[in-house]
Structures are given as C-alpha cells and as structure tokens.
Amino acid sequence: MAALACFVPAGLAGAGAAAAGSGARDLRPEARRLDPSTTEAPEGVAMTDDTTAGTPERFAFDFDSRFAPLLSVLGIRPDTAGVLAGPGTLRVRFGPWVIETPLANVCGVETTGPYSPWRVIGVHVSLADRGLTFATNARKGLCVRFHEPIRGGEPLGLLRHPGLTVTVADPAGLAGKLSRRL
Secondary structure (H helix, E strand, C coil): CCCCCCCCCHHHHHHHHHHHCCCCCCCCHHHCCCCCCCCCCCCCCCCCCCCCCCCCEEEEECCCCCCHHHHHHCCCCHHHEEEEECCCEEEEEECCEEEEEEHHHEEEEEEECCCCHHHHCEEEECCCCCCEEEECCCCCEEEEEEEEEEECCCCCCCCEEEEEEECECCHHHHHHHHHCCC
C-alpha cells in the first residue's frame, strides 16, 4: 500500500502505551529517538534513500490567538499539533488526529491562503475535492498533494483525501523539505 495513514486519538497514543506495558510503542513523534549512527531504522520508521533524511524535522502550527481557546477544547494545542518530515515519512498530528504517509507519496506542494476563518479553522473536509484541512489560522498554509489519497479525516478511514492543507508557521520551509523528494 503506497499510503499509510491512521486516526489515533491522543489519549490512546500516550495512555495506551503506558497501560499496555513494556511492549507498546509510543506513537508521539517527540517520543521517538533516532540514532543517526545506525543503518537500521527504528521500529515504525521507514528507511529512505533520501540523503536529507537523518533526523525528522518538526514544523509547528501557527496558532492565531483568537482561535486558540476553541481549538484547545478540541485538544489542538501547540504541544499536540505539528508536522514531522523525514526520514522517509510525513507525519502530521493535529490534536487527536494523526496522519502518516511515506514521503514518496507526496506528489506536489503549494502555498495557499488567505482563507475565510469560519471555513477553515479546525479540521475540515472540502466538499469540492475531499481535501483535508488542519488549520490554526486563516493567513497562510501549505497544501500537500498525494499520489495515493490518504485517510485520516474520520475515525473509520472510509474517506480518502487527495490533499492535506496545514497552517504551519514555516510553510516555505516545509515546502522545501517536501520538494526535495519530488
């Protein structure tokens, strides 16, 4: 399968690992430690021929203070939202929503915005093209398009999304990181 994406409620990512005992994996990106001296990927991290790989680069979401209280009620805060790019994997966490797909599945990126705040803040699925949006501001974001649509907008994974828009603080930096794989 070219695209791997999943919905993992935030409470299960941390609490589930503790409750399950020593054999459980912690899915939080900040919990994974990568050893650049080894030639093998740690469990759950894809190997890649990307020479810019190594350690993942984290891109934080750009939170608009007007919408932060509403997003916080949904579990979306600066400490629970971010984009992790590399090695070989694009991983996005937006509160309880977690999407993961190989970098090889990325087929294009485009800076977008500004947006209408009431049509974009939070989690949205476009009725026009089924694109998924994770937004914390209405100023600017990055639309990432995929070769094979990903799942992640709803818990059952029935709806596939050909693109994902994220309102990170550095859309140009994320675009540059992802463009090296195109």
